Amino acid sequence: MIRWATYIGTAAVHGFTRNPAMSLASTLTVTLMLTLFAFFLTTDRGLQAAVGVLESKVELAAYIDDNAKVSDVLDMKKRIEADPAVARVDYVTKDQALQRLRDIAANRPDFAFTEISTNPLPASLEVKMAEAREAKRLAQDLRAEIGKGVIYDVVDNPQVVDQLLTITRVLSVGGVAVLAMMLVVSLFVIVNTIRIAVHARRDEIEIMQLVGASDWFVRWPFILEGMIVGTLGAVVALAILFAAAGPVTTVMLDFVDILPLSFGPEFVGQLVASVFGVALLVGAGGATLSVRAHLAK
Amino acid sequence: MTRNEEEGWPVITLDDVSKRFPNGTFALRDVDLAIEAADFVFLVGSSGAGKSTLIRLLIREELPSSGRVVVDGEDVARLARGRVPKLRRKIGVVFQDFKLLPTKTVAENVAFALIVTGHSGPNVREETDRVLSLVGLSQRRDHFPDQLSGGEQQRTALARALVNRPRILIADEPTGNLDPVTSWEIIKLLTRVNELGTTMVMATHNAEIVNALRRRVVHLDHGRIVRDEREGQYAA
Numbered sequence: 001m002i003r004w005a006t007y008i009g010t011a012a013v014h015g016f017t018r019n020p021a022m023s024l025a026s027t028l029t030v031t032l033m034l035t036l037f038a039f040f041l042t043t044d045r046g047l048q049a050a051v052g053v054l055e056s057k058v059e060l061a062a063y064i065d066d067n068a069k070v071s072d073v074l075d076m077k078k079r080i081e082a083d084p085a086v087a088r089v090d091y092v093t094k095d096q097a098l099q100r101l102r103d104i105a106a107n108r109p110d111f112a113f114t115e116i117s118t119n120p121l122p123a124s125l126e127v128k129m130a131e132a133r134e135a136k137r138l139a140q141d142l143r144a145e146i147g148k149g150v151i152y153d154v155v156d157n158p159q160v161v162d163q164l165l166t167i168t169r170v171l172s173v174g175g176v177a178v179l180a181m182m183l184v185v186s187l188f189v190i191v192n193t194i195r196i197a198v199h200a201r202r203d204e205i206e207i208m209q210l211v212g213a214s215d216w217f218v219r220w221p222f223i224l225e226g227m228i229v230g231t232l233g234a235v236v237a238l239a240i241l242f243a244a245a246g247p248v249t250t251v252m253l254d255f256v257d258i259l260p261l262s263f264g265p266e267f268v269g270q271l272v273a274s275v276f277g278v279a280l281l282v283g284a285g286g287a288t289l290s291v292r293a294h295l296a297k
Numbered sequence: 298m299t300r301n302e303e304e305g306w307p308v309i310t311l312d313d314v315s316k317r318f319p320n321g322t323f324a325l326r327d328v329d330l331a332i333e334a335a336d337f338v339f340l341v342g343s344s345g346a347g348k349s350t351l352i353r354l355l356i357r358e359e360l361p362s363s364g365r366v367v368v369d370g371e372d373v374a375r376l377a378r379g380r381v382p383k384l385r386r387k388i389g390v391v392f393q394d395f396k397l398l399p400t401k402t403v404a405e406n407v408a409f410a411l412i413v414t415g416h417s418g419p420n421v422r423e424e425t426d427r428v429l430s431l432v433g434l435s436q437r438r439d440h441f442p443d444q445l446s447g448g449e450q451q452r453t454a455l456a457r458a459l460v461n462r463p464r465i466l467i468a469d470e471p472t473g474n475l476d477p478v479t480s481w482e483i484i485k486l487l488t489r490v491n492e493l494g495t496t497m498v499m500a501t502h503n504a505e506i507v508n509a510l511r512r513r514v515v516h517l518d519h520g521r522i523v524r525d526e527r528e529g530q531y532a533a
Contacts, residue, residue, distance in 0.1 A: 003418075007413070207409070209385070210356070210385060211386070211409075211410040211413060211414060211457065212414050213414055214382045215378070215379070215382070217413050217414075
């Protein structure tokens, strides 16, 4: 067991050091891929946080006809609440609406409030969305109710969310596309690095097979070498990311100070695990492909 | 004790075996051959007669185009890929060009065959020492192949082939690169290994050795067995 492990470990390290230029090239490629991957994960998490904050602010208001029966309004409220995309529905009566206006006026010196005898403000159902992307659909549903005795107007303002969702979607698709390309390039480079290592040790492999070494025994040193490349790439990528995290966050906060961009230890843990996971998978996968091609000859 | 360990049972059987290459030429044609346990068989014939192909079939480096090759009870064509290593551990192979690893010492080259087949611990050292003393290389254990004579290199290769205690030893032109005196040293070792119970199959062009040993001779010509004699000569 110990000799076995020693043999595999030594062979893997020799493979890596025997051809430093190629090993360095593949490590750098993997580093680049992983840096992009980590950056993508972080940005995605940041945008999702931003979307979450904005989503919680998205509201729809359905103004209630003054002549609507309270029971009908409550039915409508229940109906809207039943929608899974809805977080909460508040029934704001005419009096409450007027009181709000008074409160706002009281806090704004530039806003004079004239006492009026009648209340021109309508009652409303204020809808808080759980899923902002559904706001448009719900607004359309409610608009269909206009003129049927309960709702006479619907106000929604989903533009900000729409834009943000579009950005997120573009970034997701673009990010995944770039990542996929980088993944292919990394695999390609690792496959070639390991192919060179396999070629350098082809006599040894021939003898191993001749004396009855299992295919796994032949493969392991190369898989380990691929994993060394991946691990080094991951370490460098994370080092770059953490070194850059401070300044970048500062700039980002200056730029978009409303976004609550802070990443807790949980996210950092996930990030490190993901980066290492991808690194090991790409390293071991590329090596396996390369050795399999050789063994199949 | 399996039946193959008893003398007289075939440990190698070729049953109507043909090997046809993609270009259409036959390397072997309708070959029937049974080799009994502890037998010593010379494969003779001119270059291209099919000796090396036959050997490659036995160690499953090639598969027969038709017919059955059975080695130690295993039909090699039907053997799952994962079980090929197990078959190879039962067969020691020695080549004309030795195939030693230049960066490893004599002892390391021999121990390599144990380590890569999953052996470890003091066992590796003991078995390595055992075969090195068998081939008379105990004093040379820490030398590298380029510090050895041709005969010593072949003895190292032989030690490596024997260290896993194979049931069959296959030698493909083992004396092809050696001078006559050294060749005889190797042949003496091979006959000794055979006397200890290992089945020997040796392809050779060395008429002097074949004629002196008077063992079974299987003569191949254009992929067919044209002669199979119990106490044969190199040429009929």
